[in-house]
Amino acid sequence: xxxxxxxxxxxxxxxxxxxxxxxxxxxxxxxxxxxxxxxxxxxxxxxxxxxxxxxxxxxxxxxxxxxxxxxxxxxxxxxxxxxxxxxxxxxxxxxxxxxxxxxxxxxxxxxxxx
Amino acid sequence: xxxxxxxxxxxxxxxxxxxxxxxxxxxxxxxxxxxxxxxxxxxxxxxxxxxxxxxxxxxxxxxxxxxxxxxxxxxxxxxxxxxxxxxxxxxxxxxxxxxxxxxxxxxxxxxxxx
Numbered sequence: 601x602x603x604x605x606x607x608x609x610x611x612x613x614x615x616x617x618x619x620x621x622x623x624x625x626x627x628x629x630x631x632x633x634x635x636x637x638x639x640x641x642x643x644x645x646x647x648x649x650x651x652x653x654x655x656x657x658x659x660x661x662x663x664x665x666x667x668x669x670x671x672x673x674x675x676x677x678x679x680x681x682x683x684x685x686x687x688x689x690x691x692x693x694x695x696x697x698x699x700x701x702x703x704x705x706x707x708x709x710x711x712x713x714x
Numbered sequence: 715x716x717x718x719x720x721x722x723x724x725x726x727x728x729x730x731x732x733x734x735x736x737x738x739x740x741x742x743x744x745x746x747x748x749x750x751x752x753x754x755x756x757x758x759x760x761x762x763x764x765x766x767x768x769x770x771x772x773x774x775x776x777x778x779x780x781x782x783x784x785x786x787x788x789x790x791x792x793x794x795x796x797x798x799x800x801x802x803x804x805x806x807x808x809x810x811x812x813x814x815x816x817x818x819x820x821x822x823x824x825x826x827x828x
Binding site: 645701 | 717718756757762770806816817818819820821
């Protein structure tokens, strides 16, 4: 069965520094990849998604992610973070075996240090 | 426009009781999905409904059931509550069921079983 691994439960980073949040998945057969953000006391919001085409995907709030099929990864990056980026970030994967339902990682809490 | 609304926002129940959670999708959205998010973990898919028909079911026991009404709102019912059912229950609505259709999440109902 498909699985999603977000190795870092928390990532502390200084304000205006770059950040990378890691996501690896188990199956590379026709996957669709998503990053969602959950701000404190709010629901989940879609940041970006990869369905096909260019492996570099740009999303909202200056985030981007790169699909790497050989490494089965979909890491999220931002060149300069702000205090408002404090949130939990979830990677999710969908494929035929999951009947195209989203399989979610455990989430990475991004902590911005002033 | 109102987003996805869920009620109640918080709920405390005793083991063995029954609970009903409600979700109103964004106007014009015909698909509703339910997720369970245990503290510190990613969401787990429970059900998806589209046009009042069940389109997907996750790996949850029969104590969990749901339905969608003609106005596309939805209810999630859980019988014989267990302590392990304590979680944030998220509802997501979308216009249809395809991968290109973005899902919009409500703020969730936090269920505590004591």
